[in-house]
Amino acid sequence: MRHNLRNIALTFAIAGALLIPAGHTPAAAQSAATAGSRVPTPGQFPPYKAPRTADGKPDFSGIWQAFVTADVDVQDHDAQAGPHPDIMGAYGAWPGGQGIVEGGEIPYKPEALAQKKANAEKRMVVNITSDPHRHDTGDPELKCYNPGVPRANYMPFPFQIIQGTDTILFSYEFARAVRTIYMNPNDKTIPQDPPADSWMGWSHGHFEGDTLVIDTTGFVPYTWFDRAGDYHSDALHVVERYTQVSPYHIMYEATIEDPNVFTRPWKVSFPLYRRMEKNIQLVDFNCTEFVLDLLYGQYSKRPTK
Amino acid sequence: MTNHLAVPSRAAQMILAAVLVAPTYVAAQSAVAVRDANTKSANARAKATATTKGWTMSRTPDGQPDLHGYWTSESFTPLERPAKYAGREFLTDKEAEEAQKTGLQRGYDRTYDDPVEEPVYDSTTFGLTPALEGFSPNKRTSLIVDPPDGRLPPRTPEALKRPRAIGDRDYIEPDGHGGGIVHADTPRDIGMRTTCVSMSGGPPILPGAYNNGLYIMQNSNYIVLQAEYGSELRIISLDGRPHVSPNIRRWHGDGRGHWEGDTLVVETTNFRPEATFRNANPKTLKITERFRRIAADQIEYSFTIDDPSTWTKPWTAIVPLHAIKGPFFEYACSESNMDVVNIMAGARATEKAAASEKPAAPTKK
Numbered sequence: 001m002r003h004n005l006r007n008i009a010l011t012f013a014i015a016g017a018l019l020i021p022a023g024h025t026p027a028a029a030q031s032a033a034t035a036g037s038r039v040p041t042p043g044q045f046p047p048y049k050a051p052r053t054a055d056g057k058p059d060f061s062g063i064w065q066a067f068v069t070a071d072v073d074v075q076d077h078d079a080q081a082g083p084h085p086d087i088m089g090a091y092g093a094w095p096g097g098q099g100i101v102e103g104g105e106i107p108y109k110p111e112a113l114a115q116k117k118a119n120a121e122k123r124m125v126v127n128i129t130s131d132p133h134r135h136d137t138g139d140p141e142l143k144c145y146n147p148g149v150p151r152a153n154y155m156p157f158p159f160q161i162i163q164g165t166d167t168i169l170f171s172y173e174f175a176r177a178v179r180t181i182y183m184n185p186n187d188k189t190i191p192q193d194p195p196a197d198s199w200m201g202w203s204h205g206h207f208e209g210d211t212l213v214i215d216t217t218g219f220v221p222y223t224w225f226d227r228a229g230d231y232h233s234d235a236l237h238v239v240e241r242y243t244q245v246s247p248y249h250i251m252y253e254a255t256i257e258d259p260n261v262f263t264r265p266w267k268v269s270f271p272l273y274r275r276m277e278k279n280i281q282l283v284d285f286n287c288t289e290f291v292l293d294l295l296y297g298q299y300s301k302r303p304t305k
Numbered sequence: 306m307t308n309h310l311a312v313p314s315r316a317a318q319m320i321l322a323a324v325l326v327a328p329t330y331v332a333a334q335s336a337v338a339v340r341d342a343n344t345k346s347a348n349a350r351a352k353a354t355a356t357t358k359g360w361t362m363s364r365t366p367d368g369q370p371d372l373h374g375y376w377t378s379e380s381f382t383p384l385e386r387p388a389k390y391a392g393r394e395f396l397t398d399k400e401a402e403e404a405q406k407t408g409l410q411r412g413y414d415r416t417y418d419d420p421v422e423e424p425v426y427d428s429t430t431f432g433l434t435p436a437l438e439g440f441s442p443n444k445r446t447s448l449i450v451d452p453p454d455g456r457l458p459p460r461t462p463e464a465l466k467r468p469r470a471i472g473d474r475d476y477i478e479p480d481g482h483g484g485g486i487v488h489a490d491t492p493r494d495i496g497m498r499t500t501c502v503s504m505s506g507g508p509p510i511l512p513g514a515y516n517n518g519l520y521i522m523q524n525s526n527y528i529v530l531q532a533e534y535g536s537e538l539r540i541i542s543l544d545g546r547p548h549v550s551p552n553i554r555r556w557h558g559d560g561r562g563h564w565e566g567d568t569l570v571v572e573t574t575n576f577r578p579e580a581t582f583r584n585a586n587p588k589t590l591k592i593t594e595r596f597r598r599i600a601a602d603q604i605e606y607s608f609t610i611d612d613p614s615t616w617t618k619p620w621t622a623i624v625p626l627h628a629i630k631g632p633f634f635e636y637a638c639s640e641s642n643m644d645v646v647n648i649m650a651g652a653r654a655t656e657k658a659a660a661s662e663k664p665a666a667p668t669k670k
Contacts, residue, residue: 053366053524054365054366054367054524054525055366061524061526061527128646129646130643130646130647130650131643140640143639144639145637145639145640146635146637146640160540162522162524162527162529162540163524164373164522164523164524165365165366165373166373167522169522169529169531169538171529171538171540176537176538178531178536178538178635180520180632182632189630189631189632190631190632191632195634196634196635198634198635198637199635199637199640200635222640279546279547281540281542281546281549282540283549283553283555284555284556286502286503286556288500288501288502288638288639289497289502291639292491292492292493292500292502293491293492295492295639295645296491296492296500296645296646296649297491297492299492299645299646299649299650299653300490300491300492300649301490301491301652301653301656302490304491
């Protein structure tokens with residue numbers, strides 16, 4: 001109801017603004033109104049104040065999705081055929097796109113850049129052992145592993161933000177990854193420092209005005225940022241900023257810091273779009289089922305790989 | 306070791322599977338650890354009693370009963386009423402204490418008996434959980450409260466003929482004993498829990514051998530239930546929307562919730578065939594769960610299983626949920642799944658050894 005009133009108010013405000021400078025005939029006003037509802041300029045949003053939860057916090061609830069192609073490569077990239085074009089055809093091809101990295105380039109240390117290139121070359125080399133060497137090669141996405149942060153946010157799958165009082169949950173459709181964001185600094189049962197390394201990290205959040213700021217550390221060194229082999233170490237520290245810029249958009253920004261791999265912190269940013277289908281809900285993308293032969297086929301009675 | 310953990314046997318089998326394949330025990334630390342665990346348990350119970358007195362239910366900012374927090378379905382009460390308690394719904398105080406003691410003892414036994422030279426798991430991470438977390442004894446003789454005899458109603462003739470769904474298998478035979486490896490020709494022979502395709506998470510919520518924690522978070526529009534075991538989420542909408550199409554089948558079903566007074570009622574349908582509770586019919590199964598906070602440290606949780614093509618009548622169980630200290634850690638199952646590699650490599654090694662013992666098969670063309 002509040003939204004409706006605001007929208008009506010906004011409509012009047014726009015109409016008024018248009019009518020006053022026009023000041024001519026109704027026909028002229030109408031034409032001005034048509035000219036006034038211009039096609040929006042990408043990257044520019046009119047001022048907006050986010051809706052509020054029952055306890056007065058900016059409310060980020062909803063099902064969101066990115067529409068960048070950063071999962072292929074966070075940097076600028078052309079379309080490519082993808083694996084096995086002989087059988088996969090256009091099904092398996094990867095889209096080109098402009099990158100999400102501020103300034104275009106990730107500031108790798110020289111030796112780390114070599115590792116990124118090696119990762120890319122071996123992104124489909126999967127050798128699952130019963131020890132941590134299973135993580136030596138192969139894109140974790142290919143293996144249906146937890147995608148890590150910030151990659152989970154630009155996978156080509158929706159995710160849901162469920163906002164409670166003391167925690168905010170991020171539920172990702174891909175590989176049913178989940179993040180719990182601890183919002184209550186006074187809850188002493190929640191450790192400040194990560195109690196253990198994890199794939200999706202250990203996250204504390206707070207609000208800065210209308211912006212949700214999430215600080216995440218405690219990562220395993222095994223997740224990648226994309227299929228291009230961009231990676232990090234267990235010193236990864238990600239600070240994310242979520243700001244609602246319209247009823248249908250969040251501007252997302254993440255600062256990525258890892259002194260083992262990068263010469264300085266770097267940033268990615270892109271909008272998240274609210275999924276607006278009536279009765280939208282997450283369904284299951286339980287890809288573990290789809291990778292059983294990829295992961296374990298070498299141990300089958302008739303090896304499948 | 307006989308499997309006395311009557312609920313749910315599937316989960317218990319998985320544990321046995323893990324234990325048998327990758328022997329996991331560490332040597333007993335000492336009797337001190339057991340004593341400490343006992344003391345903690347007693348303290349937790351004493352605290353529970355104290356906090357229940359004069360309790361008023363807290364509510365969320367929008368007035369819902371506050372279910373938020375960390376809970377455990379840990380229980381020593383069997384799903385079905387044992388024959389010795391026929392006709393009795395409740396234990397005496399003394400019997401309840403005994404049952405609690407026996408249950409805790411079982412955890413110690415599993416943890417400290419039969420140590421192996423090179424432990425892979427540290428069994429203390431789950432064997433002593435009931436003692437460390439502490440929960441009050443359940444006076445019921447069975448979790449099942451309806452039918453009134455505390456036993457599962459008979460299966461229908463159709464259900465008796467129904468084969469077990471592919472995927473809902475484990476490589477341990479239903480008797481749960483060590484020699485029961487059937488085969489592990491492909492990873493699909495191993496069963497969805499061991500391959501991490503789908504763990505527990507319900508519905509319904511029933512305790513297994515470990516990681517029985519449940520995180521509940523809520524807002525005006527959703528209730529979220531997260532199982533500690535597998536970190537799997539159930540996101541339940543409260544806005545009255547209809548279920549998804551029958552063509553969409555979900556690993557934890559499709560849940561819809563509403564409040565009846567101060568009781569949260571969740572109805573779930575749209576189950577996957579390979580992940581349907583107790584080999585019920587995924588097309589006809591409906592599970593109705595009720596959550597009612599009855600104390601600072603307890604939610605009375607009940608579920609009703611209604612599937613006329615599987616059981617001759619609906620049946621209902623009550624599983625107390627006890628408050629525990631959070632938080633839970635990420636359970637990244639597939640990412641560190643050593644079991645499947647070990648089970649399959651072990652099966653291949655066994656075959657190779659067997660083949661080398663036999664005289665070479667005559668080659669003829």
